[in-house]
Amino acid sequence: MELARxxxxxxxxxxxxxxxxxxxxxxxxxxEWDRADLTFAEFAEGTAVAGVFTxxxxxxxxxxxxxxQVKHGKARALIVNAGNAxxxxxxxxxxxxxxxxxxxxxxxDCVPAEVFVSSTGVIGVPLPKDKARDGVDAALNAEPCSxxxxxxxxxxxxTFAKGATASAMVGGTRVEISAIIKGSGMIAPDxxxxxxxIFTDAAIDPAFLQEILSEANRRTFSCITVDSDxxxxxxxxxxxxxxxxxxxxxxxxxxxxxAFAAALHDVCLQLAQxxxxxxxxASKFIEISVSGADSDESARKIGLSVANSPLLxxxxxxxxxxxxxxxxxxxxxxxxxxxxxxxxxxxxxxAAKNGQPVPDYxxxxxxxxxxxxxxxxEIDIGIGGGSATVWTCDLTHGYIDINADYRS
Amino acid sequence: MELARxxxxxxxxxxxxxxxxxxxxxxxxxxEWDRADLTFAEFAEGTAVAGVFTxxxxxxxxxxxxxxQVKHGKARALIVNAGNAxxxxxxxxxxxxxxxxxxxxxxxDCVPAEVFVSSTGVIGVPLPKDKARDGVDAALNAEPCSxxxxxxxxxxxxTFAKGATASAMVGGTRVEISAIIKGSGMIAPDxxxxxxxIFTDAAIDPAFLQEILSEANRRTFSCITVDSDxxxxxxxxxxxxxxxxxxxxxxxxxxxxxAFAAALHDVCLQLAQxxxxxxxxASKFIEISVSGADSDESARKIGLSVANSPLLxxxxxxxxxxxxxxxxxxxxxxxxxxxxxxxxxxxxxxAAKNGQPVPDYxxxxxxxxxxxxxxxxEIDIGIGGGSATVWTCDLTHGYIDINADYRS
Numbered sequence: 001m002e003l004a005r006x007x008x009x010x011x012x013x014x015x016x017x018x019x020x021x022x023x024x025x026x027x028x029x030x031x032e033w034d035r036a037d038l039t040f041a042e043f044a045e046g047t048a049v050a051g052v053f054t055x056x057x058x059x060x061x062x063x064x065x066x067x068x069q070v071k072h073g074k075a076r077a078l079i080v081n082a083g084n085a086x087x088x089x090x091x092x093x094x095x096x097x098x099x100x101x102x103x104x105x106x107x108x109d110c111v112p113a114e115v116f117v118s119s120t121g122v123i124g125v126p127l128p129k130d131k132a133r134d135g136v137d138a139a140l141n142a143e144p145c146s147x148x149x150x151x152x153x154x155x156x157x158x159t160f161a162k163g164a165t166a167s168a169m170v171g172g173t174r175v176e177i178s179a180i181i182k183g184s185g186m187i188a189p190d191x192x193x194x195x196x197x198i199f200t201d202a203a204i205d206p207a208f209l210q211e212i213l214s215e216a217n218r219r220t221f222s223c224i225t226v227d228s229d230x231x232x233x234x235x236x237x238x239x240x241x242x243x244x245x246x247x248x249x250x251x252x253x254x255x256x257x258x259a260f261a262a263a264l265h266d267v268c269l270q271l272a273q274x275x276x277x278x279x280x281x282a283s284k285f286i287e288i289s290v291s292g293a294d295s296d297e298s299a300r301k302i303g304l305s306v307a308n309s310p311l312l313x314x315x316x317x318x319x320x321x322x323x324x325x326x327x328x329x330x331x332x333x334x335x336x337x338x339x340x341x342x343x344x345x346x347x348x349x350x351a352a353k354n355g356q357p358v359p360d361y362x363x364x365x366x367x368x369x370x371x372x373x374x375x376x377x378e379i380d381i382g383i384g385g386g387s388a389t390v391w392t393c394d395l396t397h398g399y400i401d402i403n404a405d406y407r408s
Numbered sequence: 409m410e411l412a413r414x415x416x417x418x419x420x421x422x423x424x425x426x427x428x429x430x431x432x433x434x435x436x437x438x439x440e441w442d443r444a445d446l447t448f449a450e451f452a453e454g455t456a457v458a459g460v461f462t463x464x465x466x467x468x469x470x471x472x473x474x475x476x477q478v479k480h481g482k483a484r485a486l487i488v489n490a491g492n493a494x495x496x497x498x499x500x501x502x503x504x505x506x507x508x509x510x511x512x513x514x515x516x517d518c519v520p521a522e523v524f525v526s527s528t529g530v531i532g533v534p535l536p537k538d539k540a541r542d543g544v545d546a547a548l549n550a551e552p553c554s555x556x557x558x559x560x561x562x563x564x565x566x567t568f569a570k571g572a573t574a575s576a577m578v579g580g581t582r583v584e585i586s587a588i589i590k591g592s593g594m595i596a597p598d599x600x601x602x603x604x605x606i607f608t609d610a611a612i613d614p615a616f617l618q619e620i621l622s623e624a625n626r627r628t629f630s631c632i633t634v635d636s637d638x639x640x641x642x643x644x645x646x647x648x649x650x651x652x653x654x655x656x657x658x659x660x661x662x663x664x665x666x667a668f669a670a671a672l673h674d675v676c677l678q679l680a681q682x683x684x685x686x687x688x689x690a691s692k693f694i695e696i697s698v699s700g701a702d703s704d705e706s707a708r709k710i711g712l713s714v715a716n717s718p719l720l721x722x723x724x725x726x727x728x729x730x731x732x733x734x735x736x737x738x739x740x741x742x743x744x745x746x747x748x749x750x751x752x753x754x755x756x757x758x759a760a761k762n763g764q765p766v767p768d769y770x771x772x773x774x775x776x777x778x779x780x781x782x783x784x785x786e787i788d789i790g791i792g793g794g795s796a797t798v799w800t801c802d803l804t805h806g807y808i809d810i811n812a813d814y815r816s
Contacts, residue, residue: 054739055740055742056736056739056740057738057739057740057741057742057743057744057745057746057747058735058736058738058739058745058747058750059739059747087732087735088732088735088747088760088763088764088765089764090748090762090763090764122732123732123735124731124732124760124764124765125765227718227719310635310718310803310807310811311635311811314807314808314811314812315811315812317808317812318811318812320812323532324495324496324530324531324532327466327495327496327531328464328466330465330466331462331464331465331466331467332463332464332465333465334463334465335465336465337465337466338465339465339466339467339496340498342466352496352532354498355496355498356496356497356498356532357496357532357533395718395808395812396808396812397805397808399718399722399808400722400725400803400804400805400807400808403718403719403722403723403726404722404723404725404726404728404803404804
C-alpha cells in the first residue's frame with residue numbers, strides 16, 4: 001500500500017553537520033525493495049552515549065543489548081536496519097546482531113560493545129546474516145551522506161523524513177545538536193516504531209548525558225501517543241563526540257549545563273511532535289494541557305488517558321467539541337479527580353467549569369477552532385498544582401485502512 | 409444516523425416472568441423521538457438488591473446515589489431514563505433524581521432510598537424535571553409490558569435488544585433469573601453505556617447476593633471491552649424478590665447456593681457477551697484465552713491489553729493473523745512475561761511457541777479461521793498457572809463512522 005504524505009508533515013529542517021559524526025547508507029535489501037535500508041553512523045574516539053528504551057516486557061534483542069551497552073557510556077558506531085525488526089526471533093536474531101557488531105568493530109578497531117544496533121520492520125523473521133554482512137560491508141565503504149538521506153533510510157512506513165536541531169552556548173563555545181527519528185504509531189511492520197538518534201559535538205559526561213536525556217524523555221517522548229500501543233523496539237540514543245572542544249559538562253553545576261539541557265529538551269520535543277504529525281491516518285495535531293492535578297505525574301497520566309481515548313480522538317476527527325468524552329477519559333485515568341471541580345476547554349475557550357456546562361456556552365468559536373489542523377484541549381482538574389502537556393493525533397478511517405489492510 | 413443491526417446480533421431469548429416483578433414503560437420524550445424511553449420495574453416488598461458500578465472517578469449522580477442505596481440491600485422500584493445521562497450536571501441533576509425517587513416512593517408507599525434510578529444518553533444537560541414527572545406518572549399507570557419491550561426501552565443506540573435467562577434448583581425449588589442490558593461501547597450519547605438489570609424470584613440475603621454478583625462481575629462484565637473507554641454510568645443491579653419461596657440463601661453453605669451462583673454467572677456472561685456483539689462497528693466477536701500467567705488477575709490484565717490494542721483489533725478486522733501484534737500487546741501490559749516462553753495461537757493453531765515462530769507454520773487454516781465471525785486467540789505466557797478469558801470485537805470503519813460523525 002502506498003501511503004499518502006501526512007497533511008501534518010513539516011519540511012525537513014536545515015541541520016548542521018556534527019564534528020566527529022560521519023553518516024553513510026547502503027542497500028541491504030532486507031525487503032523486496034530498491035532503496036537504502038541500512039544506516040551506519042561512525043563516531044570519533046571518546047564519544048559518550050546515553051539511551052532510553054521501551055518499557056515492553058517483550059523487547060527485541062537489540063533493545064536488550066542496547067540497555068547493557070549504554071551502561072559503559074562509550075560508542076564508536078551505530079547501525080540501523082530498516083525492513084526487519086528482528087524481534088521475537090530467539091537466539092538466531094541475537095547472533096545476527098552480534099555478527100554486525102563484530103564486523104563493524106573489526107573495521108573501526110574497537111570493541112563490539114561500542115557498536116549499537118537497531119532494527120525496525122517485520123517481526124518473527126531472524127535478520128538474514130548474509131544480507132546484513134553484505135549491507136554493512138557496503139555501508140563501511142560508502143561515501144558520506146546527508147541528514148535527510150539518513151532520516152529516509154531509517155524510516156519504514158513513515159510518510160516524511162523527520163529531523164530536529166538546536167544549539168547552546170557552553171562556557172563560550174557553541175555546541176550543536178542534530179537529530180533524526182522514525183515512527184508513525186505502531187504501524188505495521190509493527191514491532192519497530194519509534195527509533196530516535198541524537199548527535200552532538202558537545203563534550204559531556206555520559207552519566208550526565210543520561211540524566212538529562214531521561215529527564216527530557218519524561219516530558220517529550222513519554223508524553224506522546226498515537227494509538228496507545230507500545231513498541232517492543234522503541235529506542236532513543238544520544239551520542240556526544242566532544243568535537244566542539246568545550247570544557248566537559250559533568251553536572252548542572254557546570255557552565256552551560258542548563259543551556260545544553262534545554263537545547264536537548266527542545267530537540268526531543270521537536271522529534272516527538274514530528275512522530276505525532278506522522279501518526280497513522282492523522283488529520284489533526286492535538287495538544288492536551290492538564291493543570292490543577294494532584295502532581296505532575298498524575299497530570300501526565302490523565303493527559304495520556306484523554307490522548308488515548310478512541311472516543312475523544314474520533315470526536316476530534318469529526319470536529320466535534322464533545323467535552324463529555326474528555327470527562328469520561330479523565331474519570332477512567334485512575335488518578336485523583338473531583339467531578340465538581342473539573343473544567344474543560346477547547347482552543348482556550350472553557351466549555352465546562354466546576355463540573356457543569358458554562359452558562360451561555362457559545363459553541364461557534366469552538367467549532368471554528370476544531371476545523372483547524374492544530375487543536376488544543378485544556379483540562380483543569382481543580383484539586384492541586386500538578387501540570388503536564390501531552391500530544392496526540394486524531395483517529396480516522398486512515399488508521400483503519402493502514403492497519404487492517406496492511407498485509408493484503 | 410440510522411445504525412444498521414449488528415451482523416453479530418442474536419435473537420431476543422424467551423424469558424420467564426419473575427414473580428414479584430412488574431415491568432411498565434412510558435414516553436417521557438427526553439429526546440426528539442417518538443418511542444418509549446422510561447422504564448419502571450416494581451418489586452414486591454422484601455426484595456433484596458445488590459449492585460456493581462463504574463470505577464470512574466467522575467461518575468454520574470445516579471451512580472453515586474446507587475452506591476449508597478445498595479448498602480441497605482432493599483429495593484421496591486427501578487426507573488431507567490433513556491436519552492439523557494444526567495451526568496456532569498451538578499446539583500440540578502441530583503435534584504431531578506431525588507424528585508423521581510420521591511414520586512415513585514409516594515406511589516408505592518416506600519422510602520425514596522428503595523427506588524433505584526439510572527439514566528443513559530446525552531451528557532451535560534440536567535434531566536428535565538417536568539418531562540421526568542410526566543413520564544414517571546405515565547409509567548406508574550401503564551399496563552405491564554414484556555421483557556423485550558423493557559430491553560428496547562432502556563436502549564439508546566444499541567442495534568438489537570439484549571436479554572439473558574437461566575434457572576437453578578435451590579433446595580428442591582426451581583428459581584428463575586431473567587435479565588436485560590443495554591450498551592454497545594462508549595457510543596455517543598457517550599456518558600451512558602452499559603446498564604444491566606438482573607431479576608430473580610429466589611429468596612436470597614442481599615449481602616450474599618452482593619458477594620456472588622461481584623464475583624460474577626469479575627469474570628464477565630470486567631472481562632469485556634469494546635474500545636477501552638470507561639463509562640461514567642456503568643451499572644449492573646440484581647433484584648431478588650423471594651417469590652419462588654425457597655429457603656433463603658445466605659451463604660455458600662446453604663442448599664443450592666452453588667447452583668444459583670452458577671446460574672447468575674451464566675446470565676452475566678450472556679449479557680456481557682451480548683454487549684460485545686453490539687460493539688460499535690463490530691464485524692467479529694473475539695475470545696481471548698490467556699493461560700500460564702503469574703496469576704488469574706495478571707492473565708485478565710494481559711487479556712484486556714490485547715483486547716484493547718487498536719492494532720490487534722484492526723488486524724482481526726482485516727482477517728490478518730498478525731501474531732506480532734499480540735506479542736506487542738502482551739509486552740505492554742505491565743505484567744510478568746518472558747518473551748522466550750510466550751506462545752500464541754489463533755483458532756486453536758499455534759503460530760509461535762516459546763518466543764519463536766513455529767517451524768513450518770501453515771497460515772492457511774488460520775487464515776480460514778479468521779474469515780469467520782467468531783475468532784479465538786490463545787496466549788500461553790508460560791511462566792505460571794494463572795488464566796483468564798476476555799471478550800472483545802474488532803475495530804472497523806464502522807466505529808469511526810459512529811463516533812466521528814455522531815453529532816453531525
